[in-house]
Amino acid sequence: MIVKIENLVKRYDELIALDHLNLVINEGEIFGLLGPNGSGKTTAINCLLSLLKFNKGTIEIFGKEMKPSAYDIKRDIGIVMQNVAVFDELTVYENIDYFCGLYVKDKNTRKDLVKEAIEFVALKDYVKFYPPKLSGGLLRRLNIACGIAHKPKLIILDEPTVAVDPQSRNNILEGIKKLNEQGATIIYTSHYMEEIEQLCSRLAILDKGKVIASGTKEEIKGMISIGEKIVVETFNINENHIDKIRDIPNVIDVELRDNNLTIRQKNGASNLINILSFITDHDISYGKIYSELPTLNDVFLEITGKELRD
Numbered sequence: 001m002i003v004k005i006e007n008l009v010k011r012y013d014e015l016i017a018l019d020h021l022n023l024v025i026n027e028g029e030i031f032g033l034l035g036p037n038g039s040g041k042t043t044a045i046n047c048l049l050s051l052l053k054f055n056k057g058t059i060e061i062f063g064k065e066m067k068p069s070a071y072d073i074k075r076d077i078g079i080v081m082q083n084v085a086v087f088d089e090l091t092v093y094e095n096i097d098y099f100c101g102l103y104v105k106d107k108n109t110r111k112d113l114v115k116e117a118i119e120f121v122a123l124k125d126y127v128k129f130y131p132p133k134l135s136g137g138l139l140r141r142l143n144i145a146c147g148i149a150h151k152p153k154l155i156i157l158d159e160p161t162v163a164v165d166p167q168s169r170n171n172i173l174e175g176i177k178k179l180n181e182q183g184a185t186i187i188y189t190s191h192y193m194e195e196i197e198q199l200c201s202r203l204a205i206l207d208k209g210k211v212i213a214s215g216t217k218e219e220i221k222g223m224i225s226i227g228e229k230i231v232v233e234t235f236n237i238n239e240n241h242i243d244k245i246r247d248i249p250n251v252i253d254v255e256l257r258d259n260n261l262t263i264r265q266k267n268g269a270s271n272l273i274n275i276l277s278f279i280t281d282h283d284i285s286y287g288k289i290y291s292e293l294p295t296l297n298d299v300f301l302e303i304t305g306k307e308l309r310d
């Protein structure tokens, strides 16, 4: 076990930002913290790092109590914060060297580590650039290099892909997988369910400072009643048809949005043939028809009644 958080409570005056939060993160995992804006992800990370005092609960990292003076623990943690935190007055190389130097004294060892980090985030062509001259994606990559150059055992990334172009985003996600393959345990916070699905082996979904679901993607999706969604692109369907589809056995709900009819079905039941028969029997014109498994947004919607992204 790399991280164990028990009954963590953090209040900002009247607001309960973390409400008896429990989390266990095991060695070698890429663990996702998924939740909408304001659900408490950053607060949880800041408490975990002892950057914030909390009201109640315990935090253990590497089997030891985490506290502000736990420098032996901090040495093995790498942090990539949501807001890029680098020095505009230092070049790309100097920034990475500075942050790595907080942990690694020996110059030669540091030189190798900085070189490796630069190669890792593919910033070789920019080593002499100052941050204000870098694009958003390159800055994020520099931010990551500064957080990981000292080869920490636990790497925490707080929404590292916000406002990043798709190519840099893929680059960052691939890099995180590589760090994990090299042995680092990763905690990754995001409000993008697609990223968490793609990257994480286990995850917790947060809402209002509480864990509302945790486990592997499959375990979490198995918690809800929806097992399958059938989407039909349709052009002349009316309310009467929709009501009748609602009455087909095992259909949970039906929604029409922008010519797309989404039919959510109970777990374990397949209705594709029945839906197709209904559509052809009622002369409803249709385009694409496909079936998909529930997403993490469906889980969030069913448990909280809200969408992950409002």
Ligand SMILES: Nc1ncnc2c1ncn2[C@@H]1O[C@H](COP(=O)(O)OP(=O)(O)OP(=O)(O)O)[C@@H](O)[C@H]1O
Pocket (backbone or CB within 6 Å): 012, 015, 017, 035, 036, 037, 038, 039, 040, 041, 042, 043, 044, 191
């Ligand atoms: N310094 C603070 N003072 C008062 N309230 C705060 C403070 N920091 C955060 N909060 C509140 O605590 C709650 C949790 O915020 P937090 O930033 O941890 O959420 P988050 O899930 O990380 O969201 P985001 O993705 O927007 O960063 C929110 O309601 C937020 O408004």
